[in-house]
Amino acid sequence: MRTKKKNERIGAALFMLPSFAGMIVFSLLPILISIVISLTDWNGLEKLDFSAIAGSFVGFKNYAEILGGGEFWSVLGHTLYFIILYIPLVFLASLLIAEILFKAKKGAGAFRVIYYIPVLTSWVAASLIWKWVLSPQYGVVNQILAAIGIAGPNWLTDELWAMPAIVLASVWKDMGFYGLFLLSGLNGIDNTYYEAARIDGAGKIKLFFSITLPLLSPSLFFCLIMSLINAFQLFPQVMIMTGGGPNGATQVMVERIYTYGFSYFKMGYASAYSWLLFILIFILTLVQLKGQKAWVHYES
Amino acid sequence: MNRKKTASAVLFYLISVIIAIIVLIPFFWMISTSLKSKGAIMALPIQWIPEQPTLKAYQQVFTMFPFLRAILNSLFITVCYTVITILSSSMAAFAFTKIKFPFSNGLFKVYLASMMIPTQVTLIPLFIIMNKLGLINTYPSVILPSLFKAFGIFMLVQQMRSVPNDYMEAARIDGAGLFRIYWKVILPLCRSAIATLSITTFMDSWNDYLWPLVMLTDKSKMTLTLALNSLNGQYGTQYNVLMAGSLLSMLPIILVYIGAQRSFKQGMLEGGVKG
Numbered sequence: 143m144r145t146k147k148k149n150e151r152i153g154a155a156l157f158m159l160p161s162f163a164g165m166i167v168f169s170l171l172p173i174l175i176s177i178v179i180s181l182t183d184w185n186g187l188e189k190l191d192f193s194a195i196a197g198s199f200v201g202f203k204n205y206a207e208i209l210g211g212g213e214f215w216s217v218l219g220h221t222l223y224f225i226i227l228y229i230p231l232v233f234l235a236s237l238l239i240a241e242i243l244f245k246a247k248k249g250a251g252a253f254r255v256i257y258y259i260p261v262l263t264s265w266v267a268a269s270l271i272w273k274w275v276l277s278p279q280y281g282v283v284n285q286i287l288a289a290i291g292i293a294g295p296n297w298l299t300d301e302l303w304a305m306p307a308i309v310l311a312s313v314w315k316d317m318g319f320y321g322l323f324l325l326s327g328l329n330g331i332d333n334t335y336y337e338a339a340r341i342d343g344a345g346k347i348k349l350f351f352s353i354t355l356p357l358l359s360p361s362l363f364f365c366l367i368m369s370l371i372n373a374f375q376l377f378p379q380v381m382i383m384t385g386g387g388p389n390g391a392t393q394v395m396v397e398r399i400y401t402y403g404f405s406y407f408k409m410g411y412a413s414a415y416s417w418l419l420f421i422l423i424f425i426l427t428l429v430q431l432k433g434q435k436a437w438v439h440y441e442s
Numbered sequence: 443m444n445r446k447k448t449a450s451a452v453l454f455y456l457i458s459v460i461i462a463i464i465v466l467i468p469f470f471w472m473i474s475t476s477l478k479s480k481g482a483i484m485a486l487p488i489q490w491i492p493e494q495p496t497l498k499a500y501q502q503v504f505t506m507f508p509f510l511r512a513i514l515n516s517l518f519i520t521v522c523y524t525v526i527t528i529l530s531s532s533m534a535a536f537a538f539t540k541i542k543f544p545f546s547n548g549l550f551k552v553y554l555a556s557m558m559i560p561t562q563v564t565l566i567p568l569f570i571i572m573n574k575l576g577l578i579n580t581y582p583s584v585i586l587p588s589l590f591k592a593f594g595i596f597m598l599v600q601q602m603r604s605v606p607n608d609y610m611e612a613a614r615i616d617g618a619g620l621f622r623i624y625w626k627v628i629l630p631l632c633r634s635a636i637a638t639l640s641i642t643t644f645m646d647s648w649n650d651y652l653w654p655l656v657m658l659t660d661k662s663k664m665t666l667t668l669a670l671n672s673l674n675g676q677y678g679t680q681y682n683v684l685m686a687g688s689l690l691s692m693l694p695i696i697l698v699y700i701g702a703q704r705s706f707k708q709g710m711l712e713g714g715v716k717g
Contacts, residue, residue: 153620154543160526161534161553164589169556172567179566235461242458249458255700256462259469262695264649266667267688270674271468274475274681282471285488314465375560378651382674396562396652403566404656416563423560 180204180413204414214418217393220305224394225373227309232316232369233362239321244328257318265315265378272311273298273383301391304384308392311379316372320365327361328354356439363438367430374423395419476500476686483682499682500690506677509687511662512669516648517694519581519665523588523647524640531594532636536624538595539602540610550599557592561652569656583657584665588647594639601635602628641702648695666691 182198208214239257243250260268275281276297284294297307335353344352355362377396380386386393386401395415403412475483477495503509537543538550568587569578577583605628613623629636654665664672670687677683 150541150620151543154537154541154546157533157537157541157620157624158543158549160530160589161595162549164530164587165553165556165592167571168568168587168590169559169564169592172564172571173559175567175570176563179570238457239461242454242461245454246458253458253462256465258699259696260465262645262699263692264651264667264670264695266649266651266670266674267691270670270684270688271472274685275468275471277681279486280484280488282467282488282490314468318465371560375562381651382671399562399565400652400656403569409566409570413563413566416560416566420558420560420563424558427558 176413176416179410180417182410183408184410185407198410200410204411205418208411208414208418213393213398214415216390217395217398218422220392221374221376221394223305224309224312224376225370227306228312228373229366229369231309231313232320233365235313235317236320236324236365239317240324240328243321243325254322257321259318260315261318263315266382268311268315269379269382272307272314272379276307276310298384299388301388304388304392308376308379308383311383312376315379316369320369323365324358324361327358331357359438360440363430363434367427370426370430371423374419374426395422472685472688475681476689478682480680480682483680499680499686502680502683503673503687503690506683507669507673507687508661509669509690512664512666513690515581515663516666516691519584519654520644520647522581522585524643526585526588527591527594527643528636528640530589531591531639532598532629532632533624534595535598535602536628538599539605540607540623540628541620553592553595556590557596565652565656572657577657579658579660579663581663584650584654587653588643591643594643597639598632598635601632605631637702641698644698645695 178195181201181204182195183200183204184195184198243254243257246253263271276283278284278294278296278299281297283297287294295303297303331354335357336349339349339353375396376394377400380392380394380397381400384392386397396419399412399415399419402408402415474490474492476499477497478489478492479494479496479498482489482492482494534553538546572578572583577586609627609631610623613627618626649667650665651667651671654668655671658664658668661672670684670691673684673687
């Protein structure tokens with residue numbers, strides 16, 4: 143009996159070994175190192191040893207510098223601008239897609255694949271495609287706009303329009319993902335609710351607001367959490383479509399972290415930036431988890 | 443009444459088709475551009491359908507950049523990444539759900555908590571660690587992080603919890619060891635969840651950008667996304683070549699998706715209900 147228990151433990155250790163080693167090396171250790179580096183002005187090029195790091199210790203100077211400078215706040219402003227445009231649009235589009243796929247009888251499979259193609263596309267390819275689609279002179283978007291008599295802007299090189307352009311590309315790329323997720327939520331709603339409401343004489347609009355929305359709220363909540371986290375981690379589309387320009391109008395947090403870390407080699411500064419990003423995401427998620435009671439309806 | 447019904451059905455399909463067109467126009471433009479010559483992409487009025495289609499851009503992709511090498515790099519990295527993720531995650535999930543061992547609950551909580559840390563936080567230290575280990579510009583630098591994918595472990599734990607322990611006991615009585623039970627009993631029972639995880643992992647790894655961007659700077663090691671990125675940096679205005687490269691980079695993943703859609707759909711629904 144004893145050997146059996148011992149065998150079980152050895153077995154458990156063996157099964158846990160790959161993920162545990164991975165967790166230590168790729169998660170725990172980097173987190174600890176990151177905290178330490180964020181308290182130094184170590185530049186990443188010097189030798190990595192304890193004396194070099196200890197010698198460059200600056201306390202909370204990086205954090206103070208970031209929070210005290212104007213750049214961080216304007217970068218945060220860009221992110222909020224992105225969110226304000228992106229969230230309503232992507233939710234509207236994905237709800238529409240979910241409804242379509244839910245109700246479509248003929249051709250549902252084909253629509254499903256079509257709506258999902260942007261999700262499958264890498265952000266690098268998608269950004270290149272959108273850069274070209276939004277080309278002021280040769281892009282299709284401005285051509286279509288011109289056909290209906292609107293002079294399209296210089297999208298990515300216009301300070302005013304660069305962020306909306308990134309929002310457009312992001313909504314296009316993400317709506318299929320959230321759409322399919324909401325579809326599985328719709329599929330989970332018990333039909334009897336609808337029947338009961340219909341007997342009570344509820345119209346289509348009333349059905350949507352009094353049944354579909356509340357019962358879909360857990361799925362919507364999940365999508366909101368995910369999409370907000372992703373909004374704060376905006377990166378490849380910015381990097382490839384605008385590089386943070388024009389004139390810094392699309393600089394966002396991860397782009398800054400990358401630029402400070404790997405272009406300017408200010409590793410300490412970039413690490414501090416990344417922890418501020420974590421704190422923001424953490425607080426935001428916490429607030430949402432607390433706030434969900436007000437609008438998320440779980441079936442008991 | 444009937445006419446009203448037909449009208450709303452027509453409207454319904456109209457909206458679905460309009461959204462489909464919005465989704466497809468950029469892809470259409472990509473394909474059209476990739477079949478044009480250098481001169482034709484700058485021709486005004488724009489040619490929706492190339493007047494003199496040519497495959498020259500596709501040829502150029504391979505001469506301007508070691509693109510074939512990038513395709514093979516991506517394939518190798520993605521397959522290794524996916525296989526390791528599945529093995530490591532399913533092994534951990536198996537231990538968490540089917541074997542009793544000390545600190546099992548605490549460790550699981552640590553695993554879950556790690557999901558909250560954004561990858562950007564660990565990016566710089568990992569660059570340093572990889573540099574120390576001499577792994578920068580090698581395949582392992584992008585493959586090894588697959589050892590620990592908390593999301594995969596979480597998903598498979600959820601799935602394996604729903605497998606009754608009776609199966610384990612029955613196999614034990616037949617004299618099967620832990621590894622045999624894992625491989626022959628539990629894994630087959632979690633087929634659809636594993637299929638879903640495989641596809642999402644494959645997609646994430648194939649399309650990943652930030653991580654390889656930091657780890658791989660050598661042309662001969664670059665993945666497809668990096669190849670496209672550096673084509674963009676070098677030939678940023680030759681959109682026929684860029685679009686040809688983009689299309690080539692998309693094809694494998696779309697084929698995998700359509701091929702696997704069945705099991706993916708099933709797994710996603712199950713995950714949604716049980717989650």
